[in-house]
Every structure is written in C-alpha cells, then in structure tokens.
Amino acid sequence: xxxxxxxxxxxxxxxxxxxxxxxxxxxxxxxxxxxxxxxxxxxxxxxxxxxxxxxxxxxxxxxxxxxxxxxxxxxxxxxxxxxxxxxxxxxxxxxxxxxxxxxxxxxxxxxxxxxxxxxxxxxxxxxxxxxxxxxxxxxxxxxxxxxxxxxxxxxxxxxxxxxxxxxxxxxxxxxxxxxxxxxxxxxxxxxxxxxxxxxxxxxxxxxxxxxxxxxxxxxxxxxxxxxxxxxxxxxxxxxxxxxxxxxxxxxxxxxxxxxxxxxxxxxxxxxxxxxxxxxxxxxxx
Amino acid sequence: xxxxxxxxxxxxxxxxxxxxxxxxxxxxxxxxxxxxxxxxxxxxxxxxxxxxxxxxxxxxxxxxxxxxxxxxxxxxxxxxxxxxxxxxxxxxxxxxxxxxxxxxxxxxxxxxxxxxxxxxxxxxxxxxxxxxxxxxxxxxxxxxxxxxxxxxxxxxxxxxxxxxxxxxxxxxxxxxxxxxxxxxxxxxxxxxxxxxxxxxxxxxxxxxxxxxxxxxxxxxxxxxxxxxxxxxxxxxxxxxxxxxxxxxxxxxxxxxxxxxxxxxxxxxxxxxxxxxxxxxxxxxxxxxxxxxxxxxxxxxxxxxxxxxxxxxxxxxxxxxxxxxxxxxxxxxxxxxxxxxxxxxxxxxxxxxxxxxxxxxxxxxxxxxxxxxxxxxxxxxxxxxxxxxxxx
Numbered sequence: 001x002x003x004x005x006x007x008x009x010x011x012x013x014x015x016x017x018x019x020x021x022x023x024x025x026x027x028x029x030x031x032x033x034x035x036x037x038x039x040x041x042x043x044x045x046x047x048x049x050x051x052x053x054x055x056x057x058x059x060x061x062x063x064x065x066x067x068x069x070x071x072x073x074x075x076x077x078x079x080x081x082x083x084x085x086x087x088x089x090x091x092x093x094x095x096x097x098x099x100x101x102x103x104x105x106x107x108x109x110x111x112x113x114x115x116x117x118x119x120x121x122x123x124x125x126x127x128x129x130x131x132x133x134x135x136x137x138x139x140x141x142x143x144x145x146x147x148x149x150x151x152x153x154x155x156x157x158x159x160x161x162x163x164x165x166x167x168x169x170x171x172x173x174x175x176x177x178x179x180x181x182x183x184x185x186x187x188x189x190x191x192x193x194x195x196x197x198x199x200x201x202x203x204x205x206x207x208x209x210x211x212x213x214x215x216x217x218x219x220x221x222x223x224x225x226x227x228x229x230x231x232x233x234x235x236x237x238x239x240x241x242x243x244x245x246x247x248x249x250x251x252x253x254x255x256x257x258x259x260x261x262x263x264x265x266x267x268x269x270x271x272x273x274x275x276x277x278x279x280x281x282x283x284x285x
Numbered sequence: 286x287x288x289x290x291x292x293x294x295x296x297x298x299x300x301x302x303x304x305x306x307x308x309x310x311x312x313x314x315x316x317x318x319x320x321x322x323x324x325x326x327x328x329x330x331x332x333x334x335x336x337x338x339x340x341x342x343x344x345x346x347x348x349x350x351x352x353x354x355x356x357x358x359x360x361x362x363x364x365x366x367x368x369x370x371x372x373x374x375x376x377x378x379x380x381x382x383x384x385x386x387x388x389x390x391x392x393x394x395x396x397x398x399x400x401x402x403x404x405x406x407x408x409x410x411x412x413x414x415x416x417x418x419x420x421x422x423x424x425x426x427x428x429x430x431x432x433x434x435x436x437x438x439x440x441x442x443x444x445x446x447x448x449x450x451x452x453x454x455x456x457x458x459x460x461x462x463x464x465x466x467x468x469x470x471x472x473x474x475x476x477x478x479x480x481x482x483x484x485x486x487x488x489x490x491x492x493x494x495x496x497x498x499x500x501x502x503x504x505x506x507x508x509x510x511x512x513x514x515x516x517x518x519x520x521x522x523x524x525x526x527x528x529x530x531x532x533x534x535x536x537x538x539x540x541x542x543x544x545x546x547x548x549x550x551x552x553x554x555x556x557x558x559x560x561x562x563x564x565x566x567x568x569x570x571x572x573x574x575x576x577x578x579x580x581x582x583x584x585x586x587x588x589x590x591x592x593x594x595x596x597x598x599x600x601x602x603x604x605x606x607x608x609x610x611x612x613x614x615x616x617x618x619x620x621x622x623x624x625x626x627x628x629x630x631x632x633x634x635x636x637x638x639x640x641x642x643x644x645x646x647x648x649x650x651x652x653x654x655x656x657x658x659x660x661x662x663x664x665x666x667x668x669x670x671x672x673x674x675x676x
Contacts (some may be wrong), residue, residue, distance in 0.1 A: 020327035024312045035337055065512075077491060081498070085505055163337075172335035173304045179337040 012041065012048040013183075013190045021178035022049060031135050031157035033120075033172070036180030038162060039225025045180075046116035046158035055156065056109055060102035061118045068130030071103040071117075072140050072149075094144050103134060104149060112153035121164040128171040136174055183226065185212065195230050196237065206246035207233055210256040214263070217272060224262040232261040290350050294333065297346045301333050308332045322351070486511050520584055520629065521552040522563065524594030551584060557598045558618040559625065560609055577621055581628040589675045590625060590632035596649040596660070597638065603651050622655055632656070633671040637663040 006022045008014035014022070022045070025032035034042045050057035060071055076097045083091040090096045100108075106115040120128060134140045138151035159175065161167065183191060185208055192204055211232070215223050224232075235258045236246075245257055256262070263269045287306065294301045309332040312318065318325040326347060334343045486509035493508040500506075553563035553575065562574035601608040603618050626632055634652060636643065640662045643649045653660045659674050661667035 016323065017327040017330065020317070020324055021331035024317050024328055024331055027315050027317055028308065028312055030308065032331075033335070078489065078494075081495075081505060085503075167335075169300065169302075169335075173302050175335070176308075176331045177335045178331055179340060 006049055006052050009048045009052045011194055012044060013187060013194055014045075014048075015183075015187060018045075018178055018180065021176050025158075025176045026053070026156050028176075029154040029156070031117075031159055031175045033159045033161060033167075033175040033177050034180060035161050035163055035178075037182055037223075037225055039227040040180040040182060041226060042160040042180060043116065043118050046114055046118075046160075049156065049158060050114035053114070053156075055111060056113045057116065058102050058106040058109070058113055058155070059116045059118065062120055062123045062127070064122050064124075066123045066127070068123075068127050068134075069101075071101040071131070072134065073101050073104055073142060074099045075144050098142060098144060103131075103140075106155045107138065107149055107151040109153065109155070113155045115155040115157045117157065117159045119162055120159050121161040121167065125165055128167050132170060132174065135171075188226070188229070191226060192230065192233060196233055199233065199237070200243065203236070203243040203246070204233075206243045207236060210246050211262065214256065214259070214272070217275060219271060220263070220268050221265050222263075222268060224264075228262050228264070232258060235261050290346075293350055294343070294346055297342055299334070299339050299342060299346075305333050305335075488512050518549040518584070518588045519551070520580070520588040520590045521550065522559065522590070522592045522594075523552060523554050524592075525554040525556060549588070551588075553580065555594075556611055557594075558602050558609070559592075559622045560612075560614045560618055561616070561621060577625065581625060586628055586630065588629055588631075590629035591671075591675075592632070592634040592656075593663070594634070594636065595638045596634065596636050596643075596652045597646050598648045600647050600651055603648060603655075619651075619655060626655070631675050632659065633674050634660040635663050635667070635671060636660055640667075 005019075006014070006026065007019055021032055024030075026049075034045055036042055046059070047057060049055075075094075076099055080091055080094070080097045103115065106113045135157060138154050139148060141148050188208060188211075189204060192199065192208070196204075207229075211224065211229050214220075239258065241257050259272070260269070263272060287310070291301065291306050309329055312328055312332060313325075318328045329347065330340070330343060334340055488510050490508045490510040493510070494506065497506040497508055498504065553565060555563050559577065561577055563577055563580060564574050566573055598610075599608070602610060606615060606617050607613050608617060634656045636649070638649075643653070643660070649660070659671075661671040661674070
C-alpha cells in the first residue's frame with residue numbers, strides 16, 4: 001500500500017485533504033469528482049496522479065455535444081453503408097465498424113489506468129446518468145456484437161466539473177468529492193516554488209503580494225487564478241523585472257508591471273486602472 | 286459506529302445517503318483514516334459531501350459532533366422561543382460598523398456569555414446590540430451582522446457568516462442557501478438556453494440519410510444538417526442611477542457572466558423609466574443616446590426583453606408627458622414601454638426590491654399592470670419564474 005499512495009509530485013502540490021480524497025478513491029476504486037475555480041489544477045490532478053503512481057492515463061474531454069455512448073463505443077454505420085455499396089467483404093462482420101471509445105480503451109488497459117473525464121458538466125444533463133452502471137460495475141454491453149466488456153483492472157477515474165450544471169444525486173453518491181479551494185499564500189508559495197525553483201525569495205514574496213492584491217479588487221469579473229499567476233511570473237522572469245518594481249504595486253498607487261497576464265478582460269483592466277488612478281489622487285505619495 | 290453522526294448530518298439538511306456512509310466505513314476499514322482526526326475529517330468530507338455548497342454545513346456539524354458541544358448547543362436552542370427569532374426587521378451596517386464588531390472573542394466565551402444573557406433576558410427583543418433577537422448586532426440572534434455570532438433560527442445565512450467559529454469555515458461563501466450570487470445566477474440563466482439549428486449544414490443527419498438512401502433504392506444519398514447552436518437573444522435594459530446603482534453592478538456581473546450562454550446579448554441603460562432614448566455608456570448618457578425606436582427596429586422580435594429596475598418612482602414619470610425627472614419627454618413613458626412590449630412579446634421585468642414591498646409603491650403596481658404581471662423579484666426563484674415566462 002505504502003508505495004501506492006499519492007502525495008503530490010515534484011511539480012504538483014497537493015494539500016492534505018486532496019491527498020486523502022485521492023487515496024480514498026484509489027483504495028476503494030471509486031471515481032473522484034474534483035471541482036474548483038478555473039485554473040486551480042483540476043485537470044492537472046489526473047495527469048499528476050497517473051505520473052505519481054506510474055499508471056497510463058486516458059483522457060476523455062467532454063464537450064456540450066458529447067454523448068455518454070461515445071466514451072464506450074460508436075457504431076460507424078456510415079462506413080458500413082459505404083462498404084456495402086462498394087461490395088467490401090468487411091461489411092459482414094459488424095465488429096469491424098465498432099469504434100472504441102475512451103472508456104473502453106481504459107477498460108482494456110494492461111495495467112491499472114487513470115481515466116480522466118474532463119469537464120463532465122459541459123455535456124448534456126443526462127450524461128452522468130448514462131454512465132452510472134459503467135462507473136459502478138466497470139462493465140458495459142455492446143449490443144451490436146452482443147459482447148460484455150469488463151474492465152481488466154478497475155481504472156482510477158478522475159472527473160472534473162466547473163459547476164455549469166448540477167450533477168444527479170445518484171451519480172454523486174458513487175463518487176468521492178473534493179473541492180479545490182483557492183490556495184492560501186503559503187500553499188501558493190510552494191506551488192510557485194515547484195514551478196520556478198530558483199526564483200528569488202523577495203521577488204516571489206512581492207509577486208504574491210501584488211497578486212493577492214489584484215485578486216482582492218472588488219468587482220472583478222474574472223479573478224486571476226493560479227495558472228495566471230504562473231504565467232505572470234514567467235513573464236516577470238523573462239523581462240527580468242526587479243522585485244523593487246513590484247513593491248511599487250505594494251504602495252497601492254502603481255499598476256503592477258505586465259498585469260495583462262493577470263487580468264483577461266478589458267472591463268477588468270479598465271476597472272483596475274480606474275481604481276489605481278483614484279487611489280493615486282486620494283493618497284498622493 | 287458513526288450512526289448518530291450520520292443522522293445529525295441528515296437533520297442538518299444534508300442529503301447524505303446510506304451508500305455514502307458505507308463507503309466511509311469501508312474506507313476506514315481499509316485503514317485510510319488511521320492517523321489523525323484531520324485525516325478522518327478529510328476522509329469523511331470526501332465521502333459524505335458531494336456539493337461544495339454543503340461543505341460549510343458539514344464543517345459545522347462535524348465540529349459540533351466531534352467536539353462534544355452539540356448537547357450544550359441543542360439545549361440552548363430549545364430554550365429560546367421561536368418568535369424571538371422570527372424575521373422582523375432588516376438591518377444594514379456600514380463597513381465601518383462591521384469592522385468594529387468583528388472581534389468578539391472565541392466560541393467558548395461566546396457560549397458562556399450566551400448562557401448568562403439567556404438567564405438575564407426574559408422578553409422578545411429586536412434590533413439593538415445586546416439582547417438575543419433579530420436584526421441586531423448582538424453576537425446572538427439572527428438576521429443581523431456579527432461575524433462571530435451564534436445564529437439561531439435564521440433562514441439561510443444572512444451575511445454568509447454569522448455562525449460559530451470553531452473551524453476556519455473556508456467554504457462559507459459557497460453555501461447556496463444565501464441570496465443571489467453570480468454562480469447560482471449563472472446556473473439559473475442557463476435555463477434560458479434554447480438550441481436551434483442554424484448556419485452551415487456540416488453534420489450528417491443519419492436518420493434522414495438512411496431514409497433517403499432507402500428511398501433511393503440503396504444508392505447512398507448523404508443528408509447534412511447544421512449543428513445545434515444556442516439561439517437565445519437577449520435585450521437587457523438596466524435602470525441606472527440613484528437607488529439602483531448597487532443592483533446594477535450585480536445585474537451587469539450576472540449577465541456578462543452568462544454572456545457566453547447567449548447568442549446575442551445587447552444591453553442598454555435607462556433612468557427610472559423608458560422614454561424616447563436609451564444609452565449604452567452611462568458616463569456619456571447625454572451625448573450618446575440611442576433612440577428607442579431604432580432599437581425596436583434593429584433587434585428582431587425574437588429577442589427576449591428583460592428590464593431590470595426597482596420600479597420605484599413617481600407615477601407621473603410613467604403616465605404623463607413631461608414626467609421624466611431628467612428631461613422633457615413629449616410622450617409619456619407608458620407609451621414608450623408599450624411600443625417595446627409590442628415589438629418584443631417575450632419580456633419580463635426583474636425587480637431587485639423584495640416582493641412584499643411592491644404593493645406599497647404605486648409605480649410598481651402601474652408597471653406590473655403594463656407588464657401584464659410579468660414582474661419577478663431578483664431571487665433565484667424569481668429568476669426561474671421569469672425564465673419560464675420568457676420561454
């Protein structure tokens with residue numbers, strides 16, 4: 001067991017509660033549902049779990065048009081129709097036209113795989129219900145070939161959701177759940193450290209201060225998230241901006257350099273500039 | 286084992302099921318929670334809570350159960366007559382005042398003080414800052430603001446805080462029993478989505494293809510259809526200025542948050558009521574106006590028209606020419622709004638004022654008549670009804 005525990009990786013900081021949720025899911029072989037603000041590393045979690053445990057990863061990205069059936073298999077009726085027109089021999093075996101989906105691939109895996117079902121809330125409201133039996137029993141039936149497909153090894157299933165739709169209770173009951181909350185300053189410092197190991201201490205501190213200050217601005221439509229912070233630091237490094245310049249932002253009457261990486265919405269940028277301007281007028285230095 | 290805890294969760298309004306309890310027990314059997322209380326807490330949370338809106342509630346129940354204070358709390362609660370706590374008045378405090386009462390000592394001190402005060406107090410109390418009752422700033426009671434207070438018999442959490450402070454309560458602002466947040470508005474507005482096929486035919490219509498091919502004596506006849514897109518178009522008119530400013534920010538936030546959900550979202554501002562001009566940029570409202578007639582001509586009648594306004598004004602502003610507070614209007618506002626309503630049969634008025642106050646303002650009654658009673662409060666339930674009316 002000891003070697004089969006997930007504790008975060010060299011490039012991913014997992015908090016204790018997240019580690020516990022993942023380990024529970026791995027041990028009991030139940031899916032884990034991960035929610036959280038965009039940019040807090042939900043999708044990354046599956047990738048890192050696969051890497052840490054040394055399992056192959058199968059990714060299934062969900063769109064608004066995705067059907068549950070597509071994850072299992074699809075019957076390519078058009079190809080068969082075409083082949084029948086051309087008199088191809090393959091047409092007699094319907095199995096030739098069954099296209100495997102991501103779930104099937106994961107079920108057939110030689111070793112225990114990690115299956116990522118990304119952004120499950122994008123799909124139709126019935127989507128999770130259609131996968132209940134598959135996720136529970138880890139098997140499904142192919143009607144065209146009358147074959148029952150059972151998982152060789154129950155995959156570790158990581159499901160992410162952005163909360164666009166409510167998920168059905170029956171589905172939720174079968175999962176472990178974790179909500180990734182926005183990291184506090186300490187955790188954030190660890191996260192940045194993992195990504196930029198040789199970042200100067202004072203630059204990191206100044207950058208984090210400036211970042212949380214921007215996040216605290218009220219009325220922002222889209223608050224900057226972890227991934228935006230990482231991008232911003234990357235830019236700061238590339239431009240070789242000294243920490244002193246960030247401290248300008250500390251005194252609240254300067255705009256942090258390269259803030260375009262943090263604010264992605266022109267209304268937000270506008271609001272921010274206005275606030276800074278106002279501040280400069282009321283508290284001149 | 287854990288059965289009382291399980292029932293406490295259910296009594297606390299969580300929809301925890303037996304399956305989930307069994308999962309937790311199974312996980313414990315597998316030695317997952319062996320190391321510390323924290324581990325057990327994380328494990329229990331991951332297996333029993335399935336909605337971040339319930340995380341805060343879970344934290345509270347967990348704290349109550351596992352720190353052995355549930356008895357003292359329950360007893361205290363029973364001793365307080367319900368009517369004391371019934372919602373009677375509302376109180377809004379400035380940031381300054383809130384800060385002043387922010388620190389009141391820890392939970393232990395609070396519970397002790399509560400007990401003492403219960404002994405002293407013997408009648409119903411409202412407002413004020415000491416006694417137990419409603420709408421005050423005392424740490425005990427409901428519908429008031431004291432972030433470290435103990436909440437009693439309050440519907441939903443008012444300022445999203447006033448309860449106990451055992452735990453860090455990190456998930457407090459995710460609780461969905463509170464009024465309107467951008468998040469639940471987004472979910473509500475999504476119901477407006479309507480899918481329609483429009484644009485280039487780039488998807489295979491399998492049924493039609495098979496049908497046509499069969500009719501074609503087996504010769505392949507491929508049929509295509511356009512992809513399904515969300516086809517909802519929304520025209521939003523926001524009242525701006527004065528009492529509406531607070532609300533407008535929320536409304537703007539919510540509609541721009543849901544912007545991606547609509548095919549078209551156009552917004553205009555008005556002040557108090559609709560007249561011959563609307564505008565898009567409030568700072569240049571006198572310079573850049575859009576004639577209301579142009580709007581009615583430009584945007585087709587398939588747009589859904591949503592007014593957001595508190596509908597509170599002098600009735601003259603609606604029914605008389607020249608009634609506008611800002612300019613001389615040749616025709617009364619009622620005529621202008623009727624013109625818009627004729628163009629856009631699907632329309633609603635969202636009113637951020639609480640519904641029970643509507644009857645006291647004649648202008649609200651007037652507008653409701655004009656709108657054929659399609660006025661809804663700006664709450665989740667109201668939004669739901671509004672969206673039903675728009676369909």
